[in-house]
Amino acid sequence: MLGWSERDLCDAHDLVMLDLDGVVYVGGAAVPRAAESIEAARRRGARPAFITNNASRTPETVAQHLEQLGVQAGPGDVVTSAQAAARVLAQRLAPGARVVLLGAEGLRRAVVEEGLEPVGVEAEAEAVVTGYGPDVLWRDVMRAAVRIRDGLWWVASNTDLSIPTPYGTAPGHGVLVETLSRFSGVDPVVAGKPARPLLEETVRRVGGSRPLMVGDRLDTDIEGAVALGLPSLLVRTGVTGLAELVGARSHERPTYLAADLGGLLGPHPEVGRTAGGWTCGGWRASVADGAQVVVDGDGGDDDWWRAVACAAWDHLDRTGAMAGVDHLVPPGVGGPR
Numbered sequence: 001m002l003g004w005s006e007r008d009l010c011d012a013h014d015l016v017m018l019d020l021d022g023v024v025y026v027g028g029a030a031v032p033r034a035a036e037s038i039e040a041a042r043r044r045g046a047r048p049a050f051i052t053n054n055a056s057r058t059p060e061t062v063a064q065h066l067e068q069l070g071v072q073a074g075p076g077d078v079v080t081s082a083q084a085a086a087r088v089l090a091q092r093l094a095p096g097a098r099v100v101l102l103g104a105e106g107l108r109r110a111v112v113e114e115g116l117e118p119v120g121v122e123a124e125a126e127a128v129v130t131g132y133g134p135d136v137l138w139r140d141v142m143r144a145a146v147r148i149r150d151g152l153w154w155v156a157s158n159t160d161l162s163i164p165t166p167y168g169t170a171p172g173h174g175v176l177v178e179t180l181s182r183f184s185g186v187d188p189v190v191a192g193k194p195a196r197p198l199l200e201e202t203v204r205r206v207g208g209s210r211p212l213m214v215g216d217r218l219d220t221d222i223e224g225a226v227a228l229g230l231p232s233l234l235v236r237t238g239v240t241g242l243a244e245l246v247g248a249r250s251h252e253r254p255t256y257l258a259a260d261l262g263g264l265l266g267p268h269p270e271v272g273r274t275a276g277g278w279t280c281g282g283w284r285a286s287v288a289d290g291a292q293v294v295v296d297g298d299g300g301d302d303d304w305w306r307a308v309a310c311a312a313w314d315h316l317d318r319t320g321a322m323a324g325v326d327h328l329v330p331p332g333v334g335g336p337r
Helices: 034-045 059-068 081-094 105-113 138-149 173-184 198-208 220-228 242-245 261-265 299-319
Strands: 015-021 047-052 076-079 097-104 117-119 128-132 153-156 162-165 168-171 211-215 230-237 256-258 272-274 277-280 283-286 292-297
Touching: 015 034, 015 198, 034 173, 034 261, 047 198, 059 076, 076 081, 076 198, 081 105, 081 128, 081 153, 081 198, 097 105, 097 138, 105 117, 117 283, 128 138, 128 173, 138 173, 153 173, 173 292, 198 211, 198 220, 211 220, 220 230, 230 261, 242 299, 256 261, 256 299, 272 299, 277 299
Parallel strands: 015 047, 015 211, 047 076, 097 117, 097 128, 128 153, 211 230, 230 256
Antiparallel strands: 162 168, 272 277, 277 283, 283 292
């Protein structure tokens, strides 16, 4: 179930690890209140770190993009799955080891900065590393696939199946990973969320003894935090809607829940269990006959979501079945509740 905090989250955590797309920006536009919320948290002692599964861009490029959107950021505030993948390689390989690279500049730069030598698919090497790269050639993919099948150690930056583009959602690096894995029969070491290396690399690079993960996706951001035993904040500015939230399994459930990054600047109330359901801030939610979530009462929007989530999760854990929420209209959307 959800956690609670009497302190404002930015006071309770000295490192705030922020996913980017869906949290700080959506497409080419900043999420409303994101920049001012991040700056307010920074002034109160919580250092922001901007983390991304996208291995194609360098930290400098990401920081420049954030600055253009009004978010204060430097290259040292950005940690990418390319950097995490390069660290995984460096922990096993000797300095100067040659690594076949399939990816873009962000991945190449990260490998070089770890003291390794990126090489082409035909060169002698001790490993292969792959990441999203729009200019990767199919003939190179084919050659790398054969070498992986024949035993070359493989590290993948991430397994995201989709990536946002100006022309809509498109196949991500995870599609290539699935292709290589099916052909070779080999599963790679994965660096990006929800695997451990990216979040561990963020703490190592940026510092902080009380980290908080903030994301919009249950299956990467939140699952990654749960895997490391870290608290997390789910914001509703990205891909997770009500149906996705109530269907979350235990390994995908956030500690905290808020509409947007303004949730960093306040406390988070306890969701209480009663004989009649789950209550939060004036709302009471329960699962009635027919396994439909029923809500009554009045209060703040975030508290409505918290009560509904806990009632639905409790039902899911007890019965193995999702509670129905199609009839519900959250506060602020309009129409009947």
